[in-house]
Amino acid sequence: MLGLPKGSLEEATKNLFAKAGWxxxxxxxxxxxxxDDSELDGRFVRAQEVSRYVEHGFFDCGLTGHxxxxxxxxxxxxxxxxIYSRASSKKxxxxxxxxxxxxxxxxxxxxxxxVATEMMGTVKRYFADKGIDAEVEFSWGATEVKVPDLVDAxxxxxxxxxSIRANKLRIIDTLLETNTKLIANKDSWANPVKxxxxxTIALLLQSALEAESKVGLKLNVLKGSVDKIVATIPALRxxxxxTLSDPDWIALETIIDESVVREIIPQLKELGxxxxxxxxLNKVVY
Numbered sequence: 158m159l160g161l162p163k164g165s166l167e168e169a170t171k172n173l174f175a176k177a178g179w180x181x182x183x184x185x186x187x188x189x190x191x192x193d194d195s196e197l198d199g200r201f202v203r204a205q206e207v208s209r210y211v212e213h214g215f216f217d218c219g220l221t222g223h224x225x226x227x228x229x230x231x232x233x234x235x236x237x238x239x240i241y242s243r244a245s246s247k248k249x250x251x252x253x254x255x256x257x258x259x260x261x262x263x264x265x266x267x268x269x270x271x272v273a274t275e276m277m278g279t280v281k282r283y284f285a286d287k288g289i290d291a292e293v294e295f296s297w298g299a300t301e302v303k304v305p306d307l308v309d310a311x312x313x314x315x316x317x318x319x320s321i322r323a324n325k326l327r328i329i330d331t332l333l334e335t336n337t338k339l340i341a342n343k344d345s346w347a348n349p350v351k352x353x354x355x356x357t358i359a360l361l362l363q364s365a366l367e368a369e370s371k372v373g374l375k376l377n378v379l380k381g382s383v384d385k386i387v388a389t390i391p392a393l394r395x396x397x398x399x400t401l402s403d404p405d406w407i408a409l410e411t412i413i414d415e416s417v418v419r420e421i422i423p424q425l426k427e428l429g430x431x432x433x434x435x436x437x438l439n440k441v442v443y
Contacts, residue, residue: 159199159358160207160219163188166337167201169241170220176365176439177358196354208233208340217345218355224251224314224335228279234341237359241337241366242316248334249316251276254326256305264330267291270309273300280312283332301326364440372415373438376430380407386428390421412441 161170161181171181180193188201202210207221208231218236226233240248253272255261261270268289273296274280284291296303300313301324312332315321321328339359345351378386386409387396396411409430413421422433 158215158217159192159197160210160216160221161190161199161201162204162207162220162337163201164203166204166220166242173239173241173362173365176368177361178440205229211340211342214342214344216342217351218339218341218358220337220339222249222335223338224249224276224279224333226338226340227333228276230278231340232343234343234346236339236341236346236355237363239337239339239362239366247316248336249314250334251279251312251314251332252321252328253310253312253330253332254301254304254321254328255310257325257327259305259309259327261310262329265289267310271307272310272312273303273308274312275300276312279332283312360442361440364442367441367443368438370415371412371438371441372418373410373412373436374418374421375408375410375432375434375436376425377401377406377408377432378428378430380405382429383407383409386425386430389428390424392417392421412438 161167171183174181179197181190181199183190183201190199190201192199200216204221205225205228207216207219208226208229210216211219211233212229212231220239242249253264261267264284264287267284268291271292271294272280272284273294275296275298277293277295280293284293294308296311300311301320304311304326311326313321314335339355339362341352341355346355383398392411392413396409399408399410401408418435422435425433
């Protein structure tokens with residue numbers, strides 16, 4: 158039984174599973190998805206709740222953020238990190254913010270003041286650890302618009318910082334970084350059959366994420382140019398080499414970071430490579 162995050166991560170999660178080899182289909186009114194794997198069943202619930210249901214055994218495993226595992230203080234097995242989101246492939250941050258025009262520059266200056274957040278437990282522990290007597294209140298959403306009229310500061314999550322800047326806020330501290338994790342129930346993890354399935358899910362999800370930033374590259378080169386090409390282009394270390402029907406030519410194949418392709422292809426062409434083909438990848442397993 159698999160716990161899947163409902164809400165902002167839903168589509169990104171379904172797309173990730175599709176790349177990993179599982180087709181998950183839903184309709185807008187249902188929280189019970191259809192998964193093309195007879196060994197898997199699942200439910201979509203809010204990410205805030207997944208770790209509790211995994212800990213209590215309703216889910217054998219699930220995907221949720223490190224932040225909500227910490228917020229719920231859930232006793233679960235941390236299987237692997239899955240760094241993806243709806244907006245980027247970077248970790249998100251929970252940040253303490255005040256209005257740009259505020260004179261507050263450090264957390265200690267929030268003593269006796271009101272702070273709004275969705276992550277009550279973590280924020281209360283944060284201020285308690287610092288010995289700051291701030292009033293923390295729960296926010297049901299649209300937290301950014303509550304300063305300065307309703308509260309003095311907020312703690313909210315940001316991926317890119319765009320929303321923080323758009324609402325004329327200034328970050329004065331970061332409480333924690335977070336990303337999606339695959340977690341497992343302890344009893345399920347101790348079950349050899351279930352553990353093997355969970356490990357398979359982890360392997361394929363990680364390999365699908367690894368493939369997102371990489372592409373495959375094929376090219377034909379003269380046999381006498383192979384060493385020069387490999388030595389000149391660092392990304393082409395340890396490529397696969399195959400002989401062609403023409404004994405003077407070699408087929409070279411490798412995997413490289415997509416971000417460097419625009420620099421490498423012109424260099425390969427200058428070094429005499431022909432038939433250069435770039436292709437997308439679904440999974441990369443090391």
